[in-house]
Amino acid sequence: MSIAAKPPRAKKCKNPACGISFPPQRLGQAVCSPKCGLAIKDVNQEKARKSLAQIERKEIKVRKEKLKSRADHAKEAQAVINRYVRLRDAHLGCVSCDKPASWGGQWHCSHFRSVGAAAHLRFNLWNMNKSCSACNNFLSGNIAGYRPKLIEKIGQTKVDWLECNQDLARHDIPYLKRLKAVFAKKVRRTEQRQEVSHSWSAM
Structure with missing residues (x-):
């Protein structure tokens, strides 16, 4: 008496667009x-x-990363920190004039002491504040308006320190890379907090 062979066990076709079950006709058959x-x-x-x-x-x-100069890394770090400053000061108006936070124009990050005059302070957060494009672009920061409002914001002692500080810049490439990474993370966290805050205020 012969024993009938068992039919092959059904398998699922490996084609994601198909996926039907089929009895394989040969060992290792993956598709129907x-x-x-x-x-x-x-x-x-x-x-x-x-x-x-x-x-x-x-x-x-x-390869592109290896070809970057120190100036390239400084430019990238500056862009990230500028973004952070604009987010940090989102609730504030222009540091140099009377434009309120609700002003609909373009906002910049303005240096109290310019990068050219004080390169060692280019990443100092006391030295960087949100400004309207008009003051920053066309009035060279509008320092006459900037100084009193900065004193109001951070205090006379810190403004005096910024004005007197004559340290040398020590921004090498490893430092600039770390700076960019740290502030990129700060930007993400600040954006997330502001999104949550806006969501709650809209409810």
Whole structure:
């Protein structure tokens, strides 16, 4: 008496667009039909292409990073910190004039002592404050208005310190990279807090 062979156990087709159950006709069969086999092959080739493109992008990024000068790193760090200052002072008006926080124009980050005159203070947060584009661009910071409002904001002692400080700049590339990373994190956290605050105020 012969024992009937058990039918093969049904498998799920590996083609994500198909996914039907089928009885495999051979060992290791992963798809239900040649059509699904071609589809899987195309998907795998696309994944390989994307993976290769991602590796190439990373390599290009690494090469570009190596070619950056100290000035490039300083510019990137400055942009991130400027963003942080505008977020920090979002509730305040212009530090140099009477424009309120509700003013609809473009806001800048203005240095009390300019980068050219005091490069060592270019990343000092006391020295950086939110300003309207008119004061920062066309009035060179409008220092006549800036100074009294800065004294009101941070106090006479700190303003005196900024005006008298003559230290030398020590912004090497590792320092600039750390600075950019730290303030990028501060920007993300500040943006998240402000989004939550706006959500609550809108309820």
